[in-house]
Amino acid sequence: MDGYATANGDATPSSIHFDILIIGSGLSGINAAYRIQESLPASSYAILEARHELGGTWSQFRYPGVRSDSDLHTLGFEFYPWKASNPIASGESIMRYLQDTADKFGIQKRIRYRHKVVSADWRSDQQRWRLDIQIGGSNDGEGEARRAVYWTKWLIMGTGYYDYESPMTTNIPGIDKFQGEIAHPQFWPEDMDYKGKKVVVVGSGATTITILPALVDGGVGRVTQLQRSPSYIMSILQDDAAWWEKYAPQWFVLRYKRFMFTLIPILLYKFCIGFPTLATTFLRNHAASQLPPNFPVDPHFKPGYNPWQQRMCLCPDGDYFKAFSSGRAHIVTDTIANVVADGIELSSGEKLEADIIVTATGLNMRFLGGIDVSVDGESVNVPEQYMWRTSMLTSLPNLGNIIGFWNASWTLGSDTASRLFVRLIKHMDDNRYTNVTPVIGEKDMERTVSASPLNSTYVKNAMSKMPKCAERGPWKPRDNYWVDNWGAMRGGLEDGLVWQRVDT
Structure with missing residues (x-):
């Protein structure tokens, strides 16, 4: 439930607590919200969206003919299937589908628009994430931006990996x-x-x-x-x-x-x-x-x-x-x-x-939505981290990051990640853990591999910004939905993870 923070000088009327916060209200955010409602009905959650409406990519992109680049039977949600006969859909129809989904399942009322997350700091003494939020601003007609502090036990990033504020610049002479x-x-x-x-x-x-x-x-x-x-x-x-x-x-x-x-x-x-x-x-x-x-x-x-x-x-x-x-x-x-x-x-x-x-030379890639991420005030260098099941990062407790497939529809990967997060949170609650953090051993780090199998220019340019993968175990990059889904639903929760109980 909503409430006030009470520690570290953050006891202000704008400090609010949640069990789970989702950043972004595109396909990933809406999918994650449904899985939380379905499996964790007692958990308080909200979606923080920087823009004025849901949709993410499909809200922003308005170029002629904008449409999906994969089929809606898999880009759409498993729990609310795409019923139209056309597998490739226009951006406008995808927006209607997302709005309909959010309305039908009560997700719309959980979205807090014009809430931009500036930074996120894990506080070990409280076993929670502290988020610095910018609300509104002159650009959206709501006057001066105001700041707020949100606290959450779990943070789920549904921000994708594109920079929504600036495109990829290309050197075109003259x-x-x-x-x-x-x-x-x-x-x-x-x-x-x-x-x-x-x-x-x-x-x-x-x-x-x-x-x-x-x-x-x-x-x-x-x-x-x-x-x-x-x-x-x-x-x-x-x-x-x-x-x-x-x-x-x-x-x-x-x-x-x-x-x-x-x-x-x-x-x-x-x-x-x-x-x-x-x-x-x-x-x-x-x-x-x-x-x-x-x-x-x-x-x-x-x-x-x-x-x-x-x-x-x-x-x-x-x-x-x-x-x-x-x-x-x-x-x-x-x-x-x-x-x-x-x-x-x-x-x-x-x-x-x-x-x-x-x-039309590509998009600029950005990880974790460009949010400054830290642990106890110490900045975390995201490109130096390793991805656990392509869904969590070493050094970052209780943080889930949603990435889709490079070689299939985004939502297939998004849904397996959301199911995995729900499973982790359930395990944490059942065993009274307060945090879980991926930790990779030296042997697993011997063979580092790229997070993406593609060699497109925009992907190659972004690899220096992306976390790493390894060649074995839960550190391998995902490339097969069936394998990934089995790992999310049935895979072990010990290999590569450190669970802790910390009194607060």
């Missing part, structure tokens, strides 16, 4: 000379008018694959995708209902789809990693079959890496490939020599004229 409009998808201008104009989209990832057909449908004059290196792209049917589904009960159909949309990507991933040559041939032939006749597959659809060394891009009903049949969509594989007032000069000598340049 970009300051451009006289037209420049837009980054993360902060798309609401008043941007691209109808009838010449647009160059710089990038080759999921965002570019989304924007290009949306611009064509929106009446762009000419849109050119400029890529330094291609990506692997697959078309996915938006309505693949089997004949028997209309005869089966809805609950069975929804479970079947979630199972199949979990299984097939895992099999595809294993196929790509185990047989890269065959996978490359399959994916290039798939692209060729979707493109207009005589469209050059090489070099535009011939990546310089093996499948799934970078994230696979999906396009619903092949809309990205179909856009090239419009006559208004084009693709160029080259590097930028210089940006000039009215376009981009390429290394090949070609010039792309442009009224608008879209820099």
